[in-house]
Amino acid sequence: MTIIWEASHGIETTIANSAADFIEALRPSNSHWWEGGQCPWVFRGHAREEWALLPSAWRPDNPIIRNCIAEASHRFEVVSPAQMLNWFWHPNFWSSSATFGDNDATLSKQLTIETTAEYLPLWDFAGACDELSMQVPLLGPGPDPIQDPHWLPDPAHPLVGDELLRFSDLPAALALAQHHGIPTRLLDWTRNPVVAAFFAVEPLREPVAGANLVVWALHNRRAKEVAVEGVSFPAAPHGAPRFDPEIAIVRPSTRDNPYLAAQAGLFTTVSRSGIYFMKSGGKRPALEAFVAEANPATIVLRKIALSHKHAADLIEILRRERVSRSALMPTMDNVARDVLTKWAQQEKLS
Template sequence: MHELRLRSWAEFVDYCNRRDGWAFRGQADPGWPLFSSLSRRLLRDPAGRSEWQAREERSIRIFRRKAHVYLPDRSVLQDELRCLALMQHHGAPTRLLDFTKSPFVAAFFAVEQAVGDAVVYALNTPWLWSAAPRHDPTLTREQIDPRVQGNFERYFAENHHPMVWFGEPSEMDRRLVAQSGLLVMPGTLEMPLDDVLRSYDSEQPLIEKVVLGRELRSEAMHALYRMNITQATLFPDLEGLARSIGYELEEMWQRRI
């Protein structure tokens, strides 16, 4: 995976301008591998890989059995991708990785809680749109689309295929809309996303690692604040508003310096 380090906000803006149409993911620590929350949980499980499918199926089944009491429309639970997105955005471990179409939203998630260097990953979705892994050229994005009934069980649940699908649910929730969200679903849980992408043949990079030096955090957060990218706008509810107050303190301090 190609890696570069940026030391100013202007460098990051220039980089983004040259990655039109890509998808982005921010993480507060460059050392964290690109695993989904479900992968991280199962890799700590001493039971081993043979039980992963059953454990994932059970977690989805339990969520469906109980979540309906909190939902005005329980039909969302019958759609595989919408159900997984709902689980993901309320804290359940799933195989989804959250990306965004906005590099600036990704930068916010990278630097806001960072205490050192942070990182934004850039995914070459324009190339991946029509690509397929070398082991099976029939596994195109359209073919494996988990929004099609039965495709999740057919192509993802058994964890056999090092491949990736990306897109949005047929109906997006409020947070996905606010964050310009894009969901990335790997076909296997035991490999980080950058390793999965090595199963595709490409002469151009499919994913890039952009390390944001700790020295640019203050500049980045101020620029994002002026773009109205805050916890309050990305999580449009009372929780998001309350969480946004933390940075309001920083802005006040900056103006007094």
């Protein structure tokens, strides 16, 4: 099968004519995934083509984060911190504040509120696990809600407070929380494209006329070179570079996260996302929009689409190849979920 790609702004797209063609294009052994004896691509499935590559904590319709924002807003009003849009270098050097525009005060406040909202469910998860002696890959369970009921992450320095990946223990904790349904700023990917196809079709209960499911592919190495224009901080140390928002690849150890090992997973996010937030008027970037804005010289993303009318055929192919949620994450809950999914899809997708 010959695949015809259409390319624009670092993104290639194509559409498969059948479920068999779709799976054939996705096979890990297919030569278009390989370079120099290695496969640098990772994959992610979506049930609807129009869904953005936006992590759960950054989706405006996420009800958990919406409620956390309400709590974070209350905390901010109580604390009412003075804020500076500066940057920090170890061991103890601070720049002066950068200027982004006339709305800096409002946006810096909102940045602290939204960053706090991301932390709140993570600290609840970590604290509850710690109370039950369940291991979480953190140096501690997080701020004590009794001792510090109005905790905010570095409220005087919102750009630094938003930089979650500066802590060595947080990426693994975020990954674990993500795999247990906590909304985070991480977007999860798998090294197995057929697994991505399963996650694309699993949520479907009936085909939608004119709709496509998709598998996205991200070039793991080129992604690390994708950045958009950031900012230089006044009074920075001599030779300090401009700080550009860029794609970050997060590869935590699987030691504390067996689901991560089962899915051959890793994660992406945007580092220096607070700078992007301030420069874009308070927006968080979807990955495909971020790549298009950066307009890289090489292909960083690929998207393979399949019409919903072929979903039943795809489900049957995956069943024959024994790709299921319980095979990827073997628990009784997931066995039950596979059974329920099978019968939920029975009438419309069989």
